[in-house]
Amino acid sequence: MTASGTHYTRTPQSEKLKWVNHMATLMDNQFRFPGTKFRFGLDPILGFLPVVGDMASFGMSAILIMTMARHGASGKLVALMLVNVALDAIIGSIPILGNLFDFAFKANERNVNMLRKHYEQGAYQGSGKGIFIGALLGILALFILLAWILWQLGSWIYIQLAGLF
Incomplete structure (x- = not known):
């Protein structure tokens, strides 16, 4: 049974990937807000540490994807997982x-669920090169937009501060 309460068939792959499921739960669903059903993990908590926390979360997600790839995830599935982690x-x-997004998105849980579907239904066959290239271009565009927004914000702050002196 997963953290979300769904059952899945035990296969040799699922036994090998028990650690992956445990780490995804730790990163995305380990804790519960008191009095609610809302769950969260270390990922949004680490997000409160600028740069270091985001890098630690990204590193753990990358390790999980590498482990899943070694245990039979197709190229297409790995590409889709990378899209989830890149967005996160x-x-x-x-x-x-970003902190609010981290509480809701749960990239690691999504990736484990996709892997489970891959094992149970044989979904996500193929190389995933097209998805990877498209995702890379989309991420690049998002990065450029984010850099532009930060530049504009920095320019505005500079002008405001220069006006004070």
């Missing part, structure tokens, strides 16, 4: 908005 890393690095 990029949007999660935006102050305040």
Whole structure:
């Protein structure tokens, strides 16, 4: 049974990937807000540590994906997992908005669920090169937009501070 309460068939792969499931739960669903059903993990908590926390979360997600790839995830599935982690890393690095995003998105849980579907239904066959290239271009565009927004914000702050002196 997973943290979300769904059952899945035990296969040799699922036994080998028990650690992956445990780490995904730790990163995305380990804790519960008192009095609610809302769960969260270390990922959004680490997001409160600028740069270091985001890098630690990204590193753990990358290790999970590498482990899943070694245990039979197709190229297409790995590409889709990388898209989830990239979105989590990029949007999660935006102050305040990123912290809220980290509480809701749960990239590691999504990736484990996709892997489970891959094993049970044989989904996500193929190389995933097209998805990877498209995701890379989309992430690059998002990064450029984020850099432009930060530049504009920095320019505005500089002008405001220069006006005070």
